[in-house]
Amino acid sequence: MIKERLKRLRASLRRRKLDAILITEPGNRRYLSGYSAADHGIQESSGVLLLPVTGKPLLLTDSRFELQASEEALEFTVELYRKGLFTLLKQLLPGLGIQRLAFESHYFLHSSAAKFSLLAEKIGLDLVPVTGVVERMRAVKSEKEIALIKKSVLLNERVFQLIHSTIEPGMTEVEIALALELTMRELGAEGPSFDSIVAFGTNSAKPHAVPTDRVLASGDIVLIDMGLVLEGYCSDMTRTFVAGKPGKTYLERLRLVRKAQLAAIEAIRAGAVCRDVDKAARSILDNGGYGRFFGHGLGHGVGLVVHEEPGLGPRSRKKLRAGMIVTVEPGIYLPEWGGIRLENMAVVRETGCEVLNEDCTGLDL
């Protein structure tokens, strides 16, 4: 997979008359090299790739990551920086015959770019800011990647179902979140793909709720948003249900959210404009009188990273392409009452889409 990806990226660089690209975005780094180290934020990188159009690609990192880098990034020569990335680049670049060097403007700090510009001027190099070159490649998945993501989705569902069957009044949000994460790892996941959200009652009105010590009471809404990483690939799913017997208002609202989700799924196909897919769901909620309680975008791409291109938001004019994988997650959030969000993942196909999920908890109405 790596060789093919490098080949496609090189072709893309040639078309742009670029001699090389510096890859700083961690998802892109893993996608192009297989090197799986995480960054501790953008200020503490675990390495960057320097990919010339011709010649062997380099992985630049520090000694902490030397072993892992050489074990994982088999197509790359690992070079260590002891005095920082820019010092190493200053030594390496003049020998590589690079004139026009692209860097990832969307994952490069303003302060680093200022330093880098000074260096480029000194050694007579043209820096070319680019955005999204590799992200656009990553957005369209191969069938092999789709199969891996499907595996991740199904394992995530299995974890959900195991824990779902144990949930009862008296448990806390934190307790359930921990049980989810423990079960993920026990069943072979690398870990969660993001911090699990477990929210009871009015806490579910926070779309990004952090689990608390709140105790589950009978009749409470339970919103669980969870995902895991399996063989590098992420899953992401949200289920909402009630502890005990759901009331009439809850069921009405749940049906509306599900209707919005199904309308969006109906709208997904290659060529569909992202904001139109968002609108398909949003207008159902609008017409039901809940539009103003749906404050986020409809969904996002998922792959090696849990949030990828494309964004399915109300302002995106981008078109879906076959092989993209997106979440479809409409929700409504009423501060005094609680929230309902339903999230599945779907692969975009030429004439429609294929939902990857099988679990129906909270969807069978």
Place this chain on the structure above:
Amino acid sequence: MIKERLKRLRASLRRRKLDAILITEPGNRRYLSGYSAADHGIQESSGVLLLPVTGKPLLLTDSRFELQASEEALEFTVELYRKGLFTLLKQLLPGLGIQRLAFESHYFLHSSAAKFSLLAEKIGLDLVPVTGVVERMRAVKSEKEIALIKKSVLLNERVFQLIHSTIEPGMTEVEIALALELTMRELGAEGPSFDSIVAFGTNSAKPHAVPTDRVLASGDIVLIDMGLVLEGYCSDMTRTFVAGKPGKTYLERLRLVRKAQLAAIEAIRAGAVCRDVDKAARSILDNGGYGRFFGHGLGHGVGLVVHEEPGLGPRSRKKLRAGMIVTVEPGIYLPEWGGIRLENMAVVRETGCEVLNEDCTGLDL
């Protein structure tokens, strides 16, 4: 605490003839506002602060975080962006009488800065890149903060000791890492301050090892690097020991690392230059013949975030100030053999330092 911090920052802005600052760095955001939401990386911010020298400070976020922001950031007016941060800034800035607006160059993407510059030009605003203004404030802790960090350190030790007493051959790295994180939360921590490192045998030669399914064998080195967050404040500690009876080579190397750690602790005091503290430890390892196996810096500040200013690295000419809290973590890493790292945290005082740790596992030689 928040009011006092805002006051100090405003004074600092006035000295620089700045009318306001835009805070994007998540640790700084929490430090100045109390708002504790996490970012999903720099590309998915959960909000920014706009702090004018006079007038009420603003917290700009999106609707997902509205509730949390207004509950936590009591000194701030929460403003929501629906069409992105820059659109909101375009509406707000002209009314605030701001001429010179600082932004955090070290936590601002190159691509965002490009957009922001266009906007600033349109509305006749001078953008001033600054770095580290708030980080320098954060680096020096108040006695109240020191007390909170001490609590975090002691809870972290308690968790370590509980799990340490259960470790025996047959357990896996992942199993121990999960037990650590579970126990942290059970004892009241918000969670780990970073992904725990549990590394057996040769895995311990990777300073940033990720726990695997490797099974502990008698005689293996066990390296555990762990920290937790308690009431917002982080701890960070590393212990290395052997499952069973340690060999002679191990003990010699352990003693050398401990000697290096003690030499650094001896060198810490207000006014000491960071690289000299690093050197105090490094020259012990150099003289012992292990200098080239110590590839990282000696330590780093710890506070609301687990990696803060100051960095105790071989190139830092900065001076320590009383009230700073740093880790002291020399280590040696031999790929074919394994690694040893010992890490404690210390508060810089006028005439020396105060080690916050009490646990002596692997230190009593």
